Amino acid sequence: MLEGCGSRWAEAGPARAPRISYRMNDAAALLAEPDTLAVFGFGAGAAAVDDPRWMRVPLEAFDAPAPLEAWQVDDPVQHGRDGALRWSAGGGWLFAALELDEREHGGPAGAAHVAYAQLREFIHGRHERQVLRIWNYQGAINQGENDAERYKLFCDGRAAGCGDWFANGYPAATAIGHHAEPHLLQVYLLASSQAGSAVENPRQVSAWRYPRQYGRTAPGFARAMRLPAQDALAISGTAAVVGHASAHEGDLAAQLEEILVNLEALLASAGMPAGFDTHAPLKAYVRHPADAPRVRELLKQRLPGVPVLLLQGDVCRSELLVELDGWRYA
Ligand code: 3EB
Numbered sequence: 001m002l003e004g005c006g007s008r009w010a011e012a013g014p015a016r017a018p019r020i021s022y023r024m025n026d027a028a029a030l031l032a033e034p035d036t037l038a039v040f041g042f043g044a045g046a047a048a049v050d051d052p053r054w055m056r057v058p059l060e061a062f063d064a065p066a067p068l069e070a071w072q073v074d075d076p077v078q079h080g081r082d083g084a085l086r087w088s089a090g091g092g093w094l095f096a097a098l099e100l101d102e103r104e105h106g107g108p109a110g111a112a113h114v115a116y117a118q119l120r121e122f123i124h125g126r127h128e129r130q131v132l133r134i135w136n137y138q139g140a141i142n143q144g145e146n147d148a149e150r151y152k153l154f155c156d157g158r159a160a161g162c163g164d165w166f167a168n169g170y171p172a173a174t175a176i177g178h179h180a181e182p183h184l185l186q187v188y189l190l191a192s193s194q195a196g197s198a199v200e201n202p203r204q205v206s207a208w209r210y211p212r213q214y215g216r217t218a219p220g221f222a223r224a225m226r227l228p229a230q231d232a233l234a235i236s237g238t239a240a241v242v243g244h245a246s247a248h249e250g251d252l253a254a255q256l257e258e259i260l261v262n263l264e265a266l267l268a269s270a271g272m273p274a275g276f277d278t279h280a281p282l283k284a285y286v287r288h289p290a291d292a293p294r295v296r297e298l299l300k301q302r303l304p305g306v307p308v309l310l311l312q313g314d315v316c317r318s319e320l321l322v323e324l325d326g327w328r329y330a
Contacts, residue, residue: 116161141177177314282326285313
């Protein structure tokens with residue numbers, strides 16, 4: 001049974017995937033379009049705009065000027081705030097975001113706990129309660145040793161805040177370290193009124209089954225998510241992980257090649273044709289700014305014409321130099 005008001009899904013099936021694109025417009029012009037679900041600016045130079053749909057992502061882009069990222073849907077969008085949480089919804093899709101100061105919540109674990117608990121509570125009251133994709137940006141992600149590394153504390157708090165939220169399957173996700181205000185935790189998500197289908201990578205141990213050496217709390221995420229209408233694949237942060245191990249320590253080009261093999265394995269696992277095209281926006285998170293030109297050059301050769309936004313970001317395992325995520329339309 002379909003729930004809620006609109007009956008259009010009963011006839012047309014699940015809503016068409018949001019259109020995700022990199023655009024050189026200014027934020028105000030994109031936000032003025034009635035079907036805009038969210039707009040993202042990157043780095044310290046991003047404008048300050050007072051709109052719940054506007055996000056300043058605390059990652060510096062290696063391109064200047066950096067494009068904005070726009071999410072657009074097929075119906076008019078409503079938006080609002082609920083305490084610190086901001087949201088927008090339209091056409092069966094929901095965007096929700098929280099930015100917390102870890103110091104107000106007892107540190108990285110406490111902040112992750114509160115962020116996920118608040119998102120869960122908000123989503124519970126919505127028609128669009130199927131969470132498909134989550135992004136997490138944490139300061140100083142690799143600081144601290146072993147189980148006290150800040151990413152591991154984030155994983156502890158995330159699991160505690162989620163409780164049994166994702167007992168029936170995890171959403172796709174990204175978790176990346178930023179270099180802005182170190183105590184800032186930013187979490188945002190895409191949800192839908194319809195369930196998607198999670199996709200795992202046969203080359204990789206599922207993240208929630210990672211062995212103890214990677215932390216007390218295994219990270220809860222799916223490698224990718226097919227959106228409800230089966231017309232797009234949301235691809236999680238994908239690094240040079242094979243099995244559960246990090247591959248090619250210290251070798252940027254080999255890590256990038258391994259990522260491309262992982263991405264192709266994911267597409268095959270999702271039943272999609274191989275390769276990326278000019279419609280599918282990707283992001284490359286690069287740990288060392290000095291590596292950015294090399295990453296750009298290698299991706300230009302290996303993924304010609306594919307829009308890839310290069311951002312400075314730290315993969316949650318300190319030996320990993322680069323990670324890709326993004327979208328693929330069917
Ligand atoms: C990996 O394959 C790399 O904790 O949400 C990728 C995507 C990674 C999401 C997360 C972590 C997360 O394990 C790390």
